[in-house]
Amino acid sequence: MSAWQLPFVRPALLADRHFSTVIVGAGINGVGVFRDLSLQRVDCLIVDKGDFSAGASSAPSRMIHGGLRYLENGSFSLVAEATRERNLLLRNAPHLVQPLKTVVPLSSFFGGLMSSALKFFGRTPPQRTRGLLAVAAGLRLYDLLGRRQRVMPNHRICRVPPSARTLFRAAVRWTATFFDAWISHPEWLILELIGDACRDQPRSAAANYCRVMGCAGNILTLRDEITGALVRVTADTVVNATGAWLDRSTAVLGGAGSRVMGTKGSHLVLDHPVLRDALEGRMAYFEAVDGRVCIAYPFLDRVLVGSTDIPVEDPDKIATEPAEVDYLLDVLGEVFPNMAFGRDNVVYTYVGVRPLARSDADKPGQISRDHSVVVDLPNATRDIPIVGLVGGKWTTFRALAEEATNEVLQRLGRPRTASTEGLPIGGGAELPADAQATERFLDRMVAASGLGRARAQVLLRRYGSKALPLAQRLGASGDVPLLHAPDYSVAELSYLCLETGVVHLDDLVIRRTLLAIRGLVTDAALAEMASVAAEALGWDATLAHKELQACSTALRERHGVRLSPVAAEVAPSFDASLMASSAFGQS
Helix, strand or coil: CCCCCCCECCHHHHCCCEEEEEEECCCHHHHHHHHHHHHCCCCEEEECCCCCCCCHHHCCCCEECCCHHHHHHCCHHHHHHHHHHHHHHHHHCCCCEEEEEEEEEECCCCCCHHHHHHHHCCCCCCCCCCCHHHHHHHHHHHHHHCCCCCCCCCCEEEECCHHHCCCCCCCCCEEEEEEEEEECCHHHHHHHHHHHHHHHCCCCEEECCEEEEEEEECEEEEEECCCCCEEEEEEEEEEECCHHHHHHHHHHCCCCCCCEEEEEEEEEEECCHHHHHHHCCCEEEEECCCCCEEEEEEECCEEEEECCCEEECCCCCCCCCHHHHHHHHHHHHHHCCCCCCCHHHEEEEEEEEEEEECCCCCCHHHCCCCEEEEEECCCCCECCCEEEEEECCHHHHHHHHHHHHHHHHHHHCCCCCCCCCCCCCHHHCCCCCCHHHHHHHHHHHHHHHCCCHHHHHHHHHHHHHHHHHHHHHHHHHCCCECCCCCCCEHHHHHHHHHHCCCCCHHHHHHHHCCCCCCCCCCHHHHHHHHHHHHHHHCCCHHHHHHHHHHHHHHHHHHHCCCCCCCCCCCCCCCCHHHHHHHCCCCC
């Protein structure tokens, strides 16, 4: 397998194969188990009814964090684990995970002390904004719990002079500053984990748009969601990592139980240069008047704002409601009263369902974000155990995967031979560690590929150390930028289509690139991308038009992107000579 050939297969190629473990659900937790088990040389199959990471794993706040607010619920072990995992991700995936300076505006001195105490003892307090003493105590404990593998400074608290009270509301008297982290492209990290897994265990495989229809004996029936064809595989164990769909998937597999519930979190991406500049690279972490913690931070060239926390029954039927957009914009107006916010600033919305352990808590924010591993033993119709992953959060995926992997290894009677704790992920391996090393790496990329230095820098930020073999590939095939989305090239999109499991156009537009979330997809850009995908994947004109229409509808209705109701026709085939004038700068 080459450095950039990823092991994605269609279900037809799986027929009658045996795997030691089949993992259902290709979000971050399922892929974490896939990566860990493959590291132990266990042959695994991972499947998902949709695209890789298309569920909640593609819709987080894109923060890698310990969960400061979970301290009020007494979740000390969760915060300790999450801060440690945050620190490990900063080391293991530095191309995608970066430190995030965070500021908390504070208006009162004593506010929230009684509320925090009541929450700690499981009582429901009246809503009151947290003050300096409560936040200072929480941050002191946060620093203590996050000391393992720490790479960032401890918190500090500063008084805000009256002359400097311009960013937040006038009542703010202090700011508390601490560090967490953010991830630029979580969907890409998931693909990298799959690639790492299959490098370590070549007999492992991954299939998207592949639904599990049932389990009898040790046989799992799978359906290709594209063709409708059924195939069967056998396994010794099954891992259910379907998140908010866990109970439904367990029933399909012949298990029972009511273990999870979901709350949806909606996020906005704003084109608001004034706020982005004012934040100066920091995240603002603040409370709305209803006590809900919200965030706003610079995300690439935009501002990411989140999030709501609303119970939902059906994770397949969710959308960002207009009332949620208004709520988040109103909260921004409260915190930043000197700025104007409106729907015209919103370039993208997204929503995911958090998979929480079922709880009788009064409010979603009081439900633990902790995780557990449960086992459904074999029964009269199923000969193999189901290992289920309950709850969890993005940051702690590795720890949850380790726990689940240990359970599977015990069921298989196999020892653990290696740990994922210190393993770099994908392009985080052999990444240049400082400015001088980065310049030398860029020199190699430019010399090996013939690409311009600016283009090499973009690829390095996007793919880490894997940018070198990709740059060579792009340089050899001609790296012509798209006319209507010049951050990407025709050759780069073709690579993504051919080697990262792209089946539908929205796989490419929404999850393989950052164009959609940055609000850079126009009608013309979408038609152009459809043309590249059609040529790479062999779509005929009818299928290409169908994919264009479906992707346009998804962007409009699920993500609030302002596109024409009737998408443009697929762009004609590319003529590189016509685009030479807009090509990436050459050395």
